[in-house]
Amino acid sequence: MKKSYKLENLDCANCAAKMETAINKIADVDSCTISFMSQKMTIEAEDSKMDSVLDTAQKAINKVERGCKIVK
Amino acid sequence: MSRLQKFDLTKIIIAAILFATGYGTDIIWFFIAAYAIAGYKTIFEAVMNIIHGHVLDENFLMTIASLGAVYCGDYPEAVAVMMFYQVGEFFEHYAVNNSRKSIADLMDIKAEFANKLVDGKEVTVDPEELLLDDIILVRPGEKVPVDGVVVEGFSSLNTAALTGESVPRDVSSGQEIISGTINLTGALKVRVTKLYEDSTVAKVLDLVENAGSRKASVEKFITRFARYYTPIVVAFAVLMAVVPPLVMPGQIFEDWLYRAMIFLVISCPCALVISVPLSLFAGVGSASKQGILVKGSNYLEALARVNTFAFDKTGTLTTGNFDVTTIHTQGAISEDQLLELAAYGESLSNHPIATSIVARYGKVESGLVTDYAEVSGKGISGIYKGRKLFCGNDKLIKDLGLSWVNPTEIGSVVHVATETEYLGYIVVADTIRDNSASTIEALKADGVTQTIMLTGDRREIAEAVAGQIGVTDVLSELLPEDKVSALESVLGENTKGHLAFVGDGINDAPVLARADVGIAMGAFGSDAAIEAADVVIMTDDISKLVTMKKIATKTLRISKQNVIFALGVKAVILLLGAMGMANMWEAVFADVGVSFIAILNAMRALKL
Secondary structure (H helix, E strand, C coil): CEEEEEEECCCCHHHHHHHHHHHHCCCCEEEEEEECCCCEEEEEECHHHHHHHHHHHHHHHHHHCCCCEEEC | CCHHHHHHHHHHHHHHHHHHHHHHHCCHHHHHHHHHHHHHHHHHHHHHHHHCCCCCCHHHHHHHHHHHHHHCCCHHHHHHHHHHHHHHHHHHHHHHHHHHHHHHHHCCCCCCCEEEEECCEEEEECHHHCCCCCEEEECCCCECCCCEEEEECCEEEECHHHHCCCCCEEECCCCEECCCCEECCCCEEEEECCCHHHCHHHHHHHHHHHHHHCCCHHHHHHHHHHHHHHHHHHHHHHHHHHHHHHHCCCCCHHHHHHHHHHHHHHCCCHHHHHHHHHHHHHHHHHHHHCCEEECCHHHHHHHHCEEEEEEEHHHHHEEEEEEEEEEEECCCCCHHHHHHHHHHHHCCCCCHHHHHHHHHHCCCCCCCEEEEEEECCCEEEEEECCEEEEEECHHHHHHCCCCCCCCCCCCEEEEEEECCCEEEEEEEEEEECCCHHHHHHHHHHCCCCEEEEECCCCHHHHHHHHHHHCCCEEECCCCHHHHHHHHHHHHHHCCCCEEEEEECCCCCHHHHHHCCEEEEECCCCCHHHHHHCCEEECCCCCCHHHHHHHHHHHHHHHHHHHHHHHHHHHHHHHHHHHCCCCCHHHHHHHHHHHHHHHHHHHHHHHHC
């Protein structure tokens, strides 16, 4: 299922690009796009795996831009 | 400006003053103070990020570059690096927030509240809480919160926020109204027909917000490029700092370290990575303001490359309504009189041609026509005002033994005659929209090389319409299922540029999906059209296509300008830096200055 989440404190366009690449590499993620301008992340993954995917994604995000949070 | 932004700006100003003082007095402490104020946050972030495992980021690069300058004894330059970096960051945040806000304002169509009527009393609720069949009151000046039907009252609605049209729409009891419009003159009682989440406002907001997720190829190129650019430049910097002093005789380490620092400063691709999404986002936003909803920035890009436009005829190039187009009198009778006779003659028929003649005439009093008879395949006859009238095709007139005039105009003809005299004819046709011809002309002027019309109509009608508006290719007599294959045959021949298809969405779903860009028009509330199309134009105004193409072309041009400019300047200064012909100021310009200019340029897309 495709779901969209707001990203708080996403301030750097380069970081958005790095996060997108990193999250796309996560095993259970089918696809992920991050729009820096609208501060939104759209992830496609299985419903049952979504929660764990979001946790892993948050960790990947923390590495790139501290303080950026996924709003669930 | 937010408090945080004001704080950042204050820091920059203080650092600048200290810097200027240091420059004037040559006392190193001013430089140190300036450096500390301008740079403490950056250095802190660099350290924190390294701890979290992320080393190669802007903060780190700027820290290293400025420390390198300090090592070389270039204190002013070290401070300059930090200071200009802060200026750049400040401006970047300001510009991004500004455009996000501009677009949020453009899309300020959601109503904050709704006045629900419960047992005659008003209760203020959130629009999202409204249920189907609730009755709400919308006062003048208020936004319509959800889609519904007017049950009481009459007023005009300002639809500009959704359609870009400045002419208000009059509404009265029984008419449907959509959310996002602003009530102007009279209070309206409305019955809710769609929940907030299914209403037009929610759909439009959703579309525009998600447009950023469908990325244009320019965007993808930039992000991929940036991924490789930074590591490569940094690697070069390291090599430059280390190799030449060791390998080449007589080279001073500090010289090469300085050059390596310059490389580090330029290694950030920020200008590129920000300006392209910014301009595309702004382009989508300005299009929405005009009532043109583009579902993805990739479609905006595709539109700029469209050189062929295919149109569905009925409902798109024409209004889809039969209307009287010509009244030609032959006898001693005025046009109004001929119309009156035809209207009464046709008043008892249900045929669309008959009803359009009656509609054109106005009010027809019943009971004035007697002895009404239909002659199948030919027409009708009846007695009106004491005379026997015949209305029909040429066969009917031939049977009367009279001669008639064949119309030159294309459409369905109704000849009118008495038993002894031929009176004239009336032509009823699907009306071509007023601005169809000018739209086609404008599109051609804008670089569209081929225009195609698809229709199920007879060839003569199709070709006549095409001739009147300037369409180059006509594909007529098509059955609905033929439209896709007809389009494909045209697509096949066209290798350069993209194909856009414009239809009213109702039966065009397969064709819309097949074209490179599918555009649905007049989709005021039509779910199927919004689903199938890539671009939705909220009104019937076909001239919006020209606006759309202009916005797309300009937005893409701005993006390309930014890419070429940013890459060009960086390449030049990298080259000069490697050869020792550039200094830190120029490096900082190549980074911050280029960012600044690229962002300013990108914001031009908001003003389209």
